[in-house]
Amino acid sequence: MSSARERAAAEVFFALGDGTRLAVLKRLGASGALSATSLSDGAKVTRQAIVKHLQVLEGAGLVAPQKRGREVLYALQPERFDTAREFLDSVSASWDRALDRLRNLVEEG
Amino acid sequence: MSSARERAAAEVFFALGDGTRLAVLKRLGASGALSATSLSDGAKVTRQAIVKHLQVLEGAGLVAPQKRGREVLYALQPERFDTAREFLDSVSASWDRALDRLRNLVEEG
C-alpha cells in the first residue's frame, strides 16, 4: 500500500541521497540561484554531470529553473523539504506509540 | 569541502531513498522490532532482498539488530532521523538568509 505521499517521499529522499547533489543544494542555499555552469566550476565533476543532477533535483521538485538571458538559473524550492520531514515525523510518531503500547503491556502483564 | 556531517546525511538520505526500505521503516515504526523473515512475508520481495535492505539501513544507523533466541530483531533508531532533519533545516535557513540579502540589495539599490 505504498501511497502517493510515500512514493513522493522516496523520490525526494533519493534525490537527497547523493553527495554531489547535497553539495549543489548547499551551494544554492548559500549563494541563491545559480546556473549549471556556475555550479560546475569549483565542483569535481563535469558540467554535464551537474546538469544531470539538477534534472534529478528538479524531478523531485527540490529545485526550479528560470531563464535569465541565455542562462538558466536553478533556485532552491525548500518547501519540498516538508515532504521529507513529514515522513520522518510520522514514522517517529508511530514508533513512539509502539513504545508506549509495549510499556503498557509490560505494566499490565 | 564535504564535511563528515554532510557525508553522514548523504548516507542517511540514500538509505531512505528506496520505496522498499521506506516500507520497512514504516512497518518497524508501526509494529515495533521485527525479524527479516517477518518483514519478508507480506512484502513483494524475497527475504534476502529484505536482508540486504536491512543491512543498508543498519549501515546508515537507522536500524539496530538485537538477537532474541535464534531470531534477529531489527529495531528502529529514530534518533538518526535528526541527521536528516539537521541538513534540511540548515539549508532552509541559509536559503532564507540568501533571500533576505537579496531583498536588502533591492531596497538599497
Add this chain to the structure above:
DNA sequence: TATGAATGCAACCAGGAGGTTGCACATGTC
C-alpha cells in the same frame, strides 16, 4: 538427538546511476 525454522553466505543477473566526451544550437556582445 533429530528436525524444522531462522539466519548467513555466495554467486549470479539485469538495469540504472553517475560520469565522461564530443558536437550542435542558442544568444548576448563587440
Add this chain to the structure above:
DNA sequence: GACATGTGCAACCTCCTGGTTGCATTCATA
C-alpha cells in the same frame, strides 16, 4: 555579422543497486 559563452542532446562506459536462487549453518524444541 563574428565571436565567445552558455545550454542541450546523444552515445558511451563502468560500477553499483536491487533482486534472485541455492545451499550451508545455527539453534530452540519435541
